[in-house]
Amino acid sequence: MKIYKFLEEGRPQFGVLEGPATVRALKKSPFDGPIEPGEKTWPLASLTLLPPTVAHPRIFGVGFNYKSHILETGRQLPEIPPLFMKPDTALIAHGERIVYPEGSTVVHYETELVAVIGRRARNVARADALAYVLGYTCGNDVSERTIQRQEMAMGIMTIGKAFDTFAPIGPCIETSVDPSKLRMRGRLNGAVVQDCDTSDLLFGVDALVAYLSKSITLMPGDLIMTGTPGGVGPLRPGDTFEVDIEGVGVLSNDVVAENT
Structure with a gap:
């Protein structure tokens, strides 16, 4: 559905x-x-589409969760999910425009599967975790790398992920797919730049829901952006980026310069 x-x-x-x-x-x-x-x-x-969730969801992000992406960065596999959060002001829908921040020079796309929480979840066992997920949508964890790298040198990851419009999701929630076996492709101006299967995830959706719910009560409409595969790269004003996830849909957003 x-x-x-x-x-x-x-x-x-x-x-x-x-x-x-x-x-x-x-x-x-x-x-x-x-x-x-x-x-x-x-x-x-x-229809004029909106982000397919509640009005003000919490947005949880996971860094370095695809083995291919971890390897391309030269890092070791993490023992726990490296988490961060995006504000709901970053959220935009399919067809809305990603704003390239004034003064930025390195902004990247990140193709992601997004799990949408369907009901309150606290201290959920991994075996039961998927029952708390309403479904899945496409996401793009847009990232300002200059700031992100400065932050990561201090052991944090906040503003580089948090700009307005930096969390496109949509176009819909698909309730009937297996999140462990989905092909994901990212297309930049029609050319495939990311191509991976969610079987490459280090921490699957079940593990992420269980881990988060041990300390945080997950609420209906909360979003978990599960991480990006290898092949991340730059966006520029004038680009169009598409996130295409098997069985879920295609999320498309144009990029515009700030103040245009």
């Missing part, structure tokens, strides 16, 4: 995909209980 969030008469609305190109309204948010289809329908192409 594919769940979309979009604007309807100026207000957010959730719906589910019917057939190849029609979205049917949901009676309530999928984060508020069982999914109940409503009466109204719209052509998918006519």
Whole structure:
């Protein structure tokens, strides 16, 4: 099942995909209980999409979680997930524009699978962890590397990941895929620059949900950006970046210079 969030008469609305190109309204948010289809329908192409989550989710990121990416950086495999957080002001939807910060010279794309938490989770066993995930969406963990490298030299990772528009997700939540066996591709201006399978993850979605929930109560709509494979590289104003995840969808965002 594919769940979309979009604007309807100026207000957010959730719906589910019917057939190849029609979205049917949901009676309530999928984060508020069982999914109940409503009466109204719209052509998918006519909708203004929103990030498919709650209004102000927490966004957890994982660094160095694909073996291919760890190897290209020359690091050792971490013993626990290297975590950071992005503010909800970084969140944008499919089709919205990534803003290249004024004064920046090194901004990178990062193709990622994003797990969307569906219900409250605290101290969850790994064997039960996926039952707390509503589904999965595409994400791009956009990163300002100059600041990030300065921060990492001090043992932190905050502002380099946190700029406004640096967390595109979408276009929808897919509820019926196996997160351990998905092909992911990142395309820069139509050319494939990242190509990997989620089987390369060091810490899978189940492990991440279990680890986080031991200390943090995960809430419906929280997002876990699970990490990027090898092949990260620069974005520039005028570029278009696409995150294409098997069975989930394609997230596409143009890049524009700040103050344009």
